[in-house]
Structures are given as structure tokens and as C-alpha cells.
Amino acid sequence: MDAVAARAGVHRATVYRRWGDVGGLLADVLDAAGEDDWRPPDTGSLRGDLAALNHEIQTALTARPPVVAALIAASFRSEKADRAQQRLWEDRYARCEIIVSRAIRRGELAPRTDARRLLIASTAPVYHQLVLLRLPPDPRLPDHAAGTAALAASVGAFAEPPSAGDT
Amino acid sequence: MDAVAARAGVHRATVYRRWGDVGGLLADVLDAAGEDDWRPPDTGSLRGDLAALNHEIQTALTARPPVVAALIAASFRSEKADRAQQRLWEDRYARCEIIVSRAIRRGELAPRTDARRLLIASTAPVYHQLVLLRLPPDPRLPDHAAGTAALAASVGAFAEPPSAGDT
Numbered sequence: 001m002d003a004v005a006a007r008a009g010v011h012r013a014t015v016y017r018r019w020g021d022v023g024g025l026l027a028d029v030l031d032a033a034g035e036d037d038w039r040p041p042d043t044g045s046l047r048g049d050l051a052a053l054n055h056e057i058q059t060a061l062t063a064r065p066p067v068v069a070a071l072i073a074a075s076f077r078s079e080k081a082d083r084a085q086q087r088l089w090e091d092r093y094a095r096c097e098i099i100v101s102r103a104i105r106r107g108e109l110a111p112r113t114d115a116r117r118l119l120i121a122s123t124a125p126v127y128h129q130l131v132l133l134r135l136p137p138d139p140r141l142p143d144h145a146a147g148t149a150a151l152a153a154s155v156g157a158f159a160e161p162p163s164a165g166d167t
Numbered sequence: 168m169d170a171v172a173a174r175a176g177v178h179r180a181t182v183y184r185r186w187g188d189v190g191g192l193l194a195d196v197l198d199a200a201g202e203d204d205w206r207p208p209d210t211g212s213l214r215g216d217l218a219a220l221n222h223e224i225q226t227a228l229t230a231r232p233p234v235v236a237a238l239i240a241a242s243f244r245s246e247k248a249d250r251a252q253q254r255l256w257e258d259r260y261a262r263c264e265i266i267v268s269r270a271i272r273r274g275e276l277a278p279r280t281d282a283r284r285l286l287i288a289s290t291a292p293v294y295h296q297l298v299l300l301r302l303p304p305d306p307r308l309p310d311h312a313a314g315t316a317a318l319a320a321s322v323g324a325f326a327e328p329p330s331a332g333d334t
Binding site: 072073076077082086089117120121123124125127128129131132133134144145147148149151152155157158 | 239240243253284290291296299311314319
């Protein structure tokens with residue numbers, strides 16, 4: 001809060017008046033991050049898109065200063081930051097579903113593919129390694145996790161059963 | 168710290184004298200958890216072992232009171248708890264490698280399979296969904312994430328290249 005006040009050239013009381021506490025400030029930071037026009041990479045292949053996305057995630061999680069990592073850590077301490085972090089993730093994964101619909105259009109995947117499960121399978125190992133296990137970044141992991149998910153998808157691992165209305 | 172003191176029937180100052188702070192207390196809790204004789208499930212198949220492991224993880228992460236979830240959250244606040252959590256995870260993943268060596272012995276997997284990567288691919292979606300995304304538990308996710316990892320493994324996704332010494 002002090003750093004924010006100093007950077008803005010205002011008294012710290014002004015910062016506390018505006019946001020109440022650190023959680024409120026971080027929630028606004030996270031909500032602002034969701035208002036950008038970020039789009040997932042479009043490389044021309046499922047595997048390429050997933051790998052480029054994983055590289056973006058690994059870069060963000062290992063950046064200095066560790067803004068993204070600090071926001072995730074803060075979301076364990078503040079209810080407001082927690083909800084904002086969840087909104088941001090939901091927004092990002094929703095935007096990424098186009099990776100799967102493009103792959104379906106290209107004929108790389110079956111039309112009934114569970115996009116969210118596929119995206120989680122591809123990205124989760126990168127988060128797990130860096131945020132929870134807190135291991136040093138493995139430069140091959142983004143490509144490897146993406147390749148594994150794309151390979152599993154190509155053999156039907158994320159195929160949804162036909163819905164009841166289908167004949 | 169107060170609850171621990173009350174439960175132990177001692178003054179809270181005694182608890183602080185013994186552990187210094189909450190992080191020190193949690194680090195000892197985590198280290199004690201690593202001293203059990205836990206072994207990964209042995210169901211007779213790779214897919215079965217991974218699924219049973221994922222069910223154990225999902226059960227632990229959604230238990231009431233949320234002891235495991237609270238320890239993970241605390242590891243973001245305390246350096247000591249963080250290091251203890253890392254030791255515990257390293258210990259658990261190391262013990263789980265037998266799942267992969269049994270599958271190799273049964274002929275389910277190629278001899279050169281990267282056990283750790285396979286285990287992370289299988290377990291990461293469960294942690295990601297519950298600890299980071301904080302979505303409600305999906306009862307099908309443990310089986311699905313395990314099945315996806317086993318399927319990817321069966322088509323060579325975790326095969327290691329022959330080492331330089333091989334001919």
C-alpha cells in the first residue's frame with residue numbers, strides 16, 4: 001500500500017480510503033487485468049497454440065518482479081482478491097476455448113471435444129510445477145505439457161459423449 | 168496457535184516458545200506428515216493406480232476441516248511452511264514413482280518412461296481445479312485426469328530419449 005501511495009504521489013490514507021485494504025486493491029488490479037484485449041496465440045495448429053499459451057504462462061509466472069505469482073499468493077489471503085483471481089481465470093480459460101474450436105474447424109479434433117478439460121490438462125502442469133511445487137522452471141515443460149494434451153486429444157481423450165438429444 | 172495451546176492444555180506462550188511462529192508449527196506438522204508409511208495405491212493397472220491416487224488427492228483437498236488446503240494456503244505465507252510443503256511433495260512424488268515402475272514391469276509402459284512427468288500430468292489437473300481455480304470438485308475429474316495421462320503414456324508421451332551411453 002505504501003509503494004502504491006508513493007508511486008501515485010498521494011498519502012497512504014488516500015489509498016486506504018479508496019480500496020479499504022490490500023485485498024480490495026489487488027481485486028481491482030485483477031479486474032483491470034481482465035479488461036484487456038488479450039487473445040490466445042494463433043499459430044495454425046492445436047499443439048502450437050497450446051505450447052505458445054504455456055510459454056506465456058511460464059513467462060508470466062517467472063517474471064521479475066513476480067507480479068502474477070504475488071497476485072496468486074495474495075488470493076490465498078484475501079477473500080476479495082480470491083474472487084477476483086477466480087473471475088480472471090474464468091475469463092482467460094473462456095477466451096482460450098477458441099483454440100479448441102479452431103482445431104475442430106481445421107479437422108484436428110472431433111466436433112464434440114471438451115474444450116475446458118483439454119485446456120486444463122495442457123496448462124495445469126505448468127502452474128503445478130511453478131506455483132504449488134515451486135520447482136525451478138523447466139524450459140521443456142511448456143512444450144511437453146502442450147504436446148501431451150494435444151496427443152491425448154488426438155486419440156479422443158477429451159471427446160464428449162453424444163448428448164441425449166442426438167440420435 | 169491458541170487452538171493448539173487449548174487442545175494441549177498449555178499456555179499459548181509455551182506454544183510460541185516451542186515453535187516461534189505459526190510457520191514453524193506448520194513446518195513441523197508437514198514434516199510429521201512425511202514420516203508416515205503412506206504408499207500409493209496398488210490396483211494392478213497404471214490407470215487404476217493413477218485414478219486411485221487422484222481420488223485420494225481430491226478427498227484430501229476437499230476434506231472438512233480443510234487441513235491439507237489450509238497447509239497449502241499457509242505455505243504461501245511462511246517461508247518455513249513453504250519449504251516443509253515442498254519437502255512433503257517431493258517425498259510423495261518420489262514414493263509414487265513405484266506406480267510407474269510397476270507399470271513398466273507389467274509391460275504397460277516402455278522401460279524409459281519419465282515417471283515424474285507422468286505423475287505430474289496425472290495429478291496436476293486435480294490440484295489446479297481445487298487449489299488454484301477453486302472450482303467445486305468434479306467427481307469425474309480424478310478418473311478423467313488419470314485416464315488421460317495413462318492414455319498419453321500408452322502412446323509414448325512420456326518416453327525418454329535413449330541416453331548418450333546407449334547404442
